[in-house]
Amino acid sequence: MADDADASASHAKPCYAELVAGRTYLWCACGRSRAQPFCDGSHRGTTFRPLPYTAKADEEVLFCACKETRTPPFCDGAHNNLFATYKQDDPDSPANRAIPSISAGRDGKARLDGGCTVCSIDDASLETRGVIRHRRIIGAEDGALHQSLFYLECSRGSSPAASFDDRHVVLFATGGQGRIVIGERAFPIGANTGMHVRPGEGFRLESNGNEPLKVFAAACPRADAISWHDMPASRFDDRFPQRTVTLDPAARQRMGDRFFQMLVDKTIGSNVVAQFIGDIPQSKATPHRHLYEESLIVLSGEGWMWTESRKAPVRAGDVIFLPRKQVHSLECTAPAGMLVVGVIYPGDNPSINY
Numbered sequence: 482m483a484d485d486a487d488a489s490a491s492h493a494k495p496c497y498a499e500l501v502a503g504r505t506y507l508w509c510a511c512g513r514s515r516a517q518p519f520c521d522g523s524h525r526g527t528t529f530r531p532l533p534y535t536a537k538a539d540e541e542v543l544f545c546a547c548k549e550t551r552t553p554p555f556c557d558g559a560h561n562n563l564f565a566t567y568k569q570d571d572p573d574s575p576a577n578r579a580i581p582s583i584s585a586g587r588d589g590k591a592r593l594d595g596g597c598t599v600c601s602i603d604d605a606s607l608e609t610r611g612v613i614r615h616r617r618i619i620g621a622e623d624g625a626l627h628q629s630l631f632y633l634e635c636s637r638g639s640s641p642a643a644s645f646d647d648r649h650v651v652l653f654a655t656g657g658q659g660r661i662v663i664g665e666r667a668f669p670i671g672a673n674t675g676m677h678v679r680p681g682e683g684f685r686l687e688s689n690g691n692e693p694l695k696v697f698a699a700a701c702p703r704a705d706a707i708s709w710h711d712m713p714a715s716r717f718d719d720r721f722p723q724r725t726v727t728l729d730p731a732a733r734q735r736m737g738d739r740f741f742q743m744l745v746d747k748t749i750g751s752n753v754v755a756q757f758i759g760d761i762p763q764s765k766a767t768p769h770r771h772l773y774e775e776s777l778i779v780l781s782g783e784g785w786m787w788t789e790s791r792k793a794p795v796r797a798g799d800v801i802f803l804p805r806k807q808v809h810s811l812e813c814t815a816p817a818g819m820l821v822v823g824v825i826y827p828g829d830n831p832s833i834n835y
C-alpha cells in the first residue's frame with residue numbers, strides 16, 4: 482500500500498469518456514500508455530494486451546486508470562483502496578476559506594452549485610393521512626432527474642396503502658419499530674433497517690412502538706407524489722423473497738480509511754438502484770463527482786457540504802441531494818465521525834467516483 486503522499490498521483494481515479502454506439506475502444510491494460518485510458522502500443526515487448534470494448538449505445542463510462550479493477554475496462558472503485566486514507570482536502574486552505582457559507586431558505590433548503598441541496602426537515606411542513614405524516618423532500622423542484630425522496634412518519638397503528646406504481650422503492654427506517662407489509666408479506670423493521678419494494682408492488686407501514694416509525698423512501702425513477710390506495714395491493718414478487726437488510730459489521734467494506742455496507746443491492750435483486758450506509762471519519766474528502774444521482778441522509782455527526790463556490794452546514798437528520806456529475810465534498814467535523822445512508826441511481830457501486 483502506498484503512503485498518503487502518493488494519494489495525489491493522477492492515476493488514482495478513473496477516466497471519464499463519452500463513447501459512440503458501435504465503436505470499439507482499446508483499453509490500456511499495462512498502464513504504460515501515454516494516451517490513458519486507451520492503448521498507444523506501449524505494451525509491446527510485455528505480456529499485456531489491450532482490452533477491446535465495443536459501445537452498445539452512446540454511453541458515458543469511467544475507464545479504470547489504476548489498472549487494479551476487477552471489472553476491466555471499467556472502474557470498480559478499487560482505486561480508493563490503493564492508499565491508507567481516502568483522498569482528502571484541507572478545509573483551511575486559502576481557496577477553501579474564501580468559499581462562503583449558504584443559509585437555508587424558507588423551504589429549509591440550502592442550494593449549492595449545480596443543484597446540490599442540503600435540506601432540513603421541518604415538522605410543520607408534514608401533511609397528514611391517517612396515522613402517517615409525510616412530505617416530499619427531494620424532487621423535480623431540486624433538479625432531480627432520476628430519483629425523488631419522501632419522508633414518512635407513522636404513529637402507532639397501520640398506515641394507508643401506498644405505492645409508487647412501476648418504480649423501485651428503497652426505504653430506510655431511522656427510528657421507531659414495527660413492520661412493513663408488501664403485498665401480504667410482513668417484515669419486522671426498526672431503526673437502521675433498509676427495505677426494497679419492487680416495481681408494481683405497494684406497501685403499508687405498521688408502527689407498534691412508543692416512538693413514531695420514521696422512514697425515508699426513495700422512488701426510482703423519480704415520482705412526484707405517493708399514490709395512496711383504499712385497498713392494499715396484493716402483489717408480491719416472490720422471485721425476490723428478501724426485502725429487508727440490517728446492519729452487519731462483518732459486511733462492511735473498506736474505502737481508504739472509510740467503511741461502507743451495502744444494504745439494498747443486487748444480492749437481494751436490486752440491479753439498478755443501490756442503498757448503502759457509510760461511516761466517515763473526521764475529514765474532508767477531495768472534491769469528486771459521480772455518474773449516478775445520490776441522496777444522503779445524515780444519521781449522526783455534523784460537518785459541511787462543499788461545492789465549487791458554496792458550502793452549507795449539515796447535521797444529523799439533514800438530507801443531501803447530489804446531481805450527477807456535480808463536484809462536491811462532504812466534510813465531517815465530528816471527532817466521533819459521521820454516519821450517512823445513501824441511495825444511488827442509476828448505479829450499483831457507491832465507491833465509483835472521479
Ligand code: FES
Nearest residue numbers: 545546547556559
Ligand atoms: S480507477 Fe482503477 S478501479 Fe477506479
